Amino acid sequence: MEKTYKIEVDCANCAAKMEEAAKNTEGVADATVSFMTLKMKVTFDDGVDEKAVMKKVLKACRKVEPDCDIDI
Amino acid sequence: MTRKQKKTLIRILTAAVLMVVLQVVLHFFPLTGLLLLLLYMVPYLIIGYDILRKAFLGIIHGEIFDENFLMAIATVGAIALGEYSEGVAVMLFYQIGELFQSYAVGKSRSNITALMDIRPDYANIEKNGDIEQIPPEDVKIGQTIIVRPGEKIPLDGVIIEGSSTINTSALTGESVPRDAETGDEVISGCVNMTGLLKIQTSKEFGESTVSKILDLVENSSMKKSKSENFISKFARVYTPAVCIGAALLAVLPPLARMFFMQMEPAWGTWVFRALTFLVISCPCALVISIPLSFFGGIGAASKCGILVKGSNYLEALSEAGYIVFDKTGTLTEGVFRVQKVYVKQENAEKLDLFLVKGKPAEESLLEIAALAESYSSHPISISLREACKEDLNKDRVADIEETGGHGVTARIDGNEVAVGNAKLMNKLNIAYEECTVPGTIVYVAVNHMYMGCILISDVIKENSKEAISALKESGIRKTVMLTGDNKAVAESVGREINIDEIHSELLPADKVAQVETLLSEKNAKEKLIFVGDGINDAPVLTRADIGIAMGALGSDAAIEAADVVLMDDDPKKIALAIKLSRRCLGIVYQNIVFALLVKALCLILGAVGIANMWIAIFADVGVMVIAVLNATRTLNTKKLM
Numbered sequence: 001m002e003k004t005y006k007i008e009v010d011c012a013n014c015a016a017k018m019e020e021a022a023k024n025t026e027g028v029a030d031a032t033v034s035f036m037t038l039k040m041k042v043t044f045d046d047g048v049d050e051k052a053v054m055k056k057v058l059k060a061c062r063k064v065e066p067d068c069d070i071d072i
Numbered sequence: 073m074t075r076k077q078k079k080t081l082i083r084i085l086t087a088a089v090l091m092v093v094l095q096v097v098l099h100f101f102p103l104t105g106l107l108l109l110l111l112y113m114v115p116y117l118i119i120g121y122d123i124l125r126k127a128f129l130g131i132i133h134g135e136i137f138d139e140n141f142l143m144a145i146a147t148v149g150a151i152a153l154g155e156y157s158e159g160v161a162v163m164l165f166y167q168i169g170e171l172f173q174s175y176a177v178g179k180s181r182s183n184i185t186a187l188m189d190i191r192p193d194y195a196n197i198e199k200n201g202d203i204e205q206i207p208p209e210d211v212k213i214g215q216t217i218i219v220r221p222g223e224k225i226p227l228d229g230v231i232i233e234g235s236s237t238i239n240t241s242a243l244t245g246e247s248v249p250r251d252a253e254t255g256d257e258v259i260s261g262c263v264n265m266t267g268l269l270k271i272q273t274s275k276e277f278g279e280s281t282v283s284k285i286l287d288l289v290e291n292s293s294m295k296k297s298k299s300e301n302f303i304s305k306f307a308r309v310y311t312p313a314v315c316i317g318a319a320l321l322a323v324l325p326p327l328a329r330m331f332f333m334q335m336e337p338a339w340g341t342w343v344f345r346a347l348t349f350l351v352i353s354c355p356c357a358l359v360i361s362i363p364l365s366f367f368g369g370i371g372a373a374s375k376c377g378i379l380v381k382g383s384n385y386l387e388a389l390s391e392a393g394y395i396v397f398d399k400t401g402t403l404t405e406g407v408f409r410v411q412k413v414y415v416k417q418e419n420a421e422k423l424d425l426f427l428v429k430g431k432p433a434e435e436s437l438l439e440i441a442a443l444a445e446s447y448s449s450h451p452i453s454i455s456l457r458e459a460c461k462e463d464l465n466k467d468r469v470a471d472i473e474e475t476g477g478h479g480v481t482a483r484i485d486g487n488e489v490a491v492g493n494a495k496l497m498n499k500l501n502i503a504y505e506e507c508t509v510p511g512t513i514v515y516v517a518v519n520h521m522y523m524g525c526i527l528i529s530d531v532i533k534e535n536s537k538e539a540i541s542a543l544k545e546s547g548i549r550k551t552v553m554l555t556g557d558n559k560a561v562a563e564s565v566g567r568e569i570n571i572d573e574i575h576s577e578l579l580p581a582d583k584v585a586q587v588e589t590l591l592s593e594k595n596a597k598e599k600l601i602f603v604g605d606g607i608n609d610a611p612v613l614t615r616a617d618i619g620i621a622m623g624a625l626g627s628d629a630a631i632e633a634a635d636v637v638l639m640d641d642d643p644k645k646i647a648l649a650i651k652l653s654r655r656c657l658g659i660v661y662q663n664i665v666f667a668l669l670v671k672a673l674c675l676i677l678g679a680v681g682i683a684n685m686w687i688a689i690f691a692d693v694g695v696m697v698i699a700v701l702n703a704t705r706t707l708n709t710k711k712l713m
Contacts, residue, residue: 004291010076010174012360013139016304034293035360036181036367041294063133066126 001044005054007033008069018068021060027053040070073175080171087119087164091157112156120147120163139354142315146347150685153340153347158685162351169693173360176700180368183707190242190261190282192226208277219269225262228280229273231255236267243285244377244640261285284631288379292370293363295382299660303362307355314353321679322346341681348678351688354696357667361699362660368706369656375709377639378649385635388618389653393598394590395548395646398583398612399555399565401605402622403643404530408451410459411511413438415524422521435461437524441516443469444482444491452512455528475499479514490517497522510560529561535644537569542647546654549598552590554583554612583612591615603646609633620646656706663699670695 009015015035022031022040027048033040042057044050054072061068073081094111097103103111117124120143127144143166150159194205196218203218208226211217216232219225225238235253240262249265252258258271261282277283322345326337366383373380380386400406413434420433442460445453446469457464472482478499479492490500497504497515504522507513511529515522540551552573555562562576575586591600602609602616610633613619621634622641631637638645674691677683683691 011139011170011356012363013307013356016307016359032294032296034291034363036177036293036363037290038181039290039294041291064130066129067122 001046001048001050003042003044003050005040005042006071007038007040008071009033009035009038009065010067011035014065014068017064018061021064022057025053025057025060028057031057074178077171077174077178080167083118084164084167084171087115087160090115090118091160091164095157109151109156112151112160116147116151116160116163119160119167120144123163123166124148139311139356142311142350142354146350149343149347153344155344155685162685162689165689165693166351169356169696172693172697173356173700176697176704177360177364180364180704180707183371190224191286192224192260192282195226196220196223208280211273211277213273213276215273217271217273219264219271221264221266221268223264225258225260225264225269225271226280226282227260227271227273227277228258228275229271230257231269232272233270234268236269237265239263239265240640243281285374285379288381288631288637289370289374292380292382293367295384296363297366297383297387299387299657299664300362300366300383303358303664307359310355311353314350318346318349318353321349345678345681348683348685348688349675351685352671352674352678352683352691354692356692357671357696357699358664360696361663361667361703364700364703365656365660365663365706368703369652372656372707372709373649373652376645376648376652377642378645378652379637379639380649380653381635381637385618386653386656388599389601389636389650390657391597391599392548392601392618392650394550394552394594394600395543396552396554396587396590396600396602396612396616397571397643398602398604398609399553399557399562400530402603403536403553403569404532404565406530406605408455408512408528408530410438410455410526411529412509412527413524414507414527416505416522419521419523422518422523433524437516438526439464440484440489440518440523441491441514441526443484444472444480444489447472448474448480452514452528456514456526488519490520491515508560510558510564530557530565532565532568533641533643535642539643539647540569540571542644543650546647546650548650550590550594552586554578554586556580580609580611583609584615587612587615591617601646603643620649652709659702659706663702666702667695667699 007018009018012035015033018040019031019033022028022042027045028042029045030043031040044053051072054070058070058072061070094115123140123143126140130141143163147159147163150162192208195208195211196203196205197211197215198218211227217227217229221236231252231254233254237249238252238258239249242263243261260280322343325342326339329335330337366386369386370380370383397403415433415437438456438460439462442456443464445456446464446466468485470483472480474480475496477495479490479496481488481490483489490496490502491514493513494506494515497517500517500520502517502520502522504515504517507525507527509527511527514526514528516524516526543551550573551571552575553562553566553571554575556578557576559576562574566574578586587600587602594600599617601618601620602612603620603622604613605622613621613633618636619634620636620638621631622638636649671691674683674687678688
C-alpha cells in the first residue's frame with residue numbers, strides 16, 4: 001500500500017529529517033520526502049491502519065522538526 | 073510571497089530598523105550594563121524567537137546539532153561574551169538567508185510547475201442543450217466532451233465531430249501543430265487551437281496521458297541521485313563533527329595556554345572563534361542547492377518533451393558510454409512502404425496486354441499485386457494497397473489462395489497471378505530474376521511468366537543520422553543497433569546512419585542476451601542506454617542501465633517500463649537529454665566544490681582568528697545564496713536547444 005501526502009516544511013535538511021523519522025515509524029515500510037514538490041510518499045506495511053500510522057508519523061516528524069505538518 | 077515569508081520579512085525589517093536606531097542612540101548616550109543588554113534583547117528576540125524555540129524543542133527531543141541549535145548557541149554565546157551587536161547581526165543575516173532561500177525555492181518550484189502546466193481544470197459536457205463545466209475527474213469513459221478553441225483537451229479520446237489543429241508542444245516540446253479530424257485519437261494535455269471538437273473519451277482522467285505525465289514528473293524527485301544521498305549522509309555526519317570541533321576549539325587552546333604555555337587562557341577569544349566556526353559550518357548551501365539543481369534539470373527536460381523518471385536517471389544519463397538502439401520504430405518509422413517497382417522490360421508489353429492497357433507498366437504491376445493481396449491483412453499487403461492509387465475493384469479477383477510464408481495466387485480478369493517471395497516463385501517453377509536490394513521483395517508473375525518485383529521497406533527517420541552523429545559528438549563511445557530484421561536490411565540501415573555495431577535476426581530473448589554481453593564488456597563506470605519503442609522491448613528496457621522509450625504518447629507500457637520517456641519520436645532528443653544531464657551534474661559539482669572550499673577556507677581562517685563573524689555570515693548565507701542562484705540555471709534550456 002502506497003500513498004502520497006502533502007507536507008509543509010521549511011528547509012531541505014528538515015525534510016530529510018522527516019524522511020528519516022517517517023521511515024523509522026512502526027507500520028511504515030518505506031518513506032521518501034521530496035522537498036521540491038513538498039510531498040511525502042509512504043509505503044505501508046501490509047494490513048496496517050494508514051490513518052493511525054500517519055498520526056504516529058506526524059508525531060515523530062514533529063519531534064525532529066516542530067514546525068512541520070502533514071496533510072493526512 | 074507566502075504569509076510565513078511576509079511575516080519573516082516584517083520581522084527582519086523591524087529588527088534591522090531597531091538595530092540602526094539603537095546604534096544611533098548609543099552614539100549619543102553610551103549605555104552600559106544590564107540596560108544595554110535589555111535594549112539589544114528586543115531586536116534579538118524579535119528576529120530570533122522561533123530559532124531559539126526550535127533549538128530548545130530540539131534539545132528536549134534529543135535532536136541537537138541541527139541548524140537551529142548552531143544558530144542559537146552561536147548567538148547566545150556571542151551575547152554572553154558581550155558581543156551584543158554581532159549576536160543580533162548573525163541572527164538577522166541568518167534569517168535573511170533563510171527567507172531568500174525559501175523565496176528562491178518557492179519561485180523555482182512554481183517555475184517548474186509552470187513548465188508542466190498541462191493539468192486541465194475542467195471538462196465541458198453537454199446537458200440539456202447547454203454546455204456545462206465539470207471537473208475532469210467526474211467524466212466517465214465513453215462520455216462525450218466538448219473542447220472549444222483555446223481550451224486544453226482534458227481527457228484522452230476519439231474525435232467524433234469536428235476538425236481542428238492541435239498544439240502538442242506542452243507534451244512533446246514540438247512547436248508545429250498537428251491536424252486532427254473526426255476519427256482521430258487525441259490525447260489530453262494538448263491544446264485545441266482552431267475548431268470546436270466533440271470527443272468521446274476513451275480513458276478516465278486518472279488513466280489519461282496528462283495525469284500519467286504529471287504523476288511521473290511529480291514523483292521523479294522521490295528517486296534520489298547518488299549526489300543527493302551523499303549530501304544527506306554527509307550532513308548527518310558533518311554537523312555533529314563541526315559541533316564537536318567547535319567545542320574542542322573553545323576548550324583545548326585555552327587549556328593548552330594555561331597549562332603548557334603559562335599564558336592567560338583567553339577564554340573569550342577562543343569561545344568567540346568557536347562560535348564563528350559554528351556559523352560558518354552550516355550545511356544549508358549544499359542541502360538545498362543539490363536537490364534544487366536536479367529538480368530544475370528534470371523540469372527543463374520535461375519542457376523539451378523528455379520525461380526523466382528520477383534524479384538518479386538524470387545522473388546516470390551524464391555517464392552514458394554505450395547506446396543500444398532497437399531498429400524498427402526507433403531509428404526507422406516502423407511503417408512499411410513501397411519503395412520501388414522493377415518491371416522486367418521484355419515482358420512489359422505482355423503485362424500491358426494482359427490487363428490494363430495504356431498505363432505505365434510500373435503502375436500496372438503494382439495494381440496486379442494489390443488486387444491479388446486485396447483480401448489479406450498482412451502488413452505487406454496493406455502497404456501494397458496503400459501504394460496503389462487506384463480504387464481496387466475486388467470483383468476482378470477470384471480463386472484467391474494464400475500460402476503462409478510464401479504469398480498469394482489468384483485469378484485476375486481470368487489470368488493466373490502469383491504474388492509472393494522467392495519461395496513462392498520456386499514452388500511454382502517460375503523463372504524469376506533474383507533481386508538483391510535490401511528490403512522485402514515481392515515477386516509478381518502472370519500466367520507463369522515473371523513480370524517484375526516490388527521493393528517494400530521501412531523508412532529511416534529523418535533525424536536518425538543526425539541523432540547518431542550528435543551522440544558520438546557528445547562522447548558516446550559505442551553505438552549499437554539490435555533488430556529482428558534480416559541482415560541485408562539491418563546493414564543497409566546501419567550504414568546509412570553510421571552506426572558502429574549491428575546485430576540482426578534477433579529474437580526478443582536474443583536482444584536481452586546481446587545487452588547482457590555489452591553490459592559486461594563496457595567498463596563499470598560507463599552507463600548503457602537502451603532505446604526502444606517500448607512495445608515489445610520491456611525486458612531490455614529494464615535490463616539496461618537507462619531505458620529510453622520513444623514515441624510514448626499513448627503507449628502505457630512504455631511509460632511503465634522505461635526510465636526516460638521521449639514524448640515525440642525524435643531520436644535527436646537523446647543527445648539533448650545527455651547534454652541537459654551533463655550540465656545539471658556540472659552545476660551540482662560546482663556547488664559542492666564551491667561550498668565546501670569556501671567553508672573549509674573560512675573554517676581555517678575562523679579557527680586561527682582571522683575570519684570574524686561577518687566573514688562567517690558570508691560563508692553561511694552568501695554561499696547559500698550563490699549556490700541557489702547557480703542551481704536555478706538548470707531551468708534555462710535556451711542555449712542547449
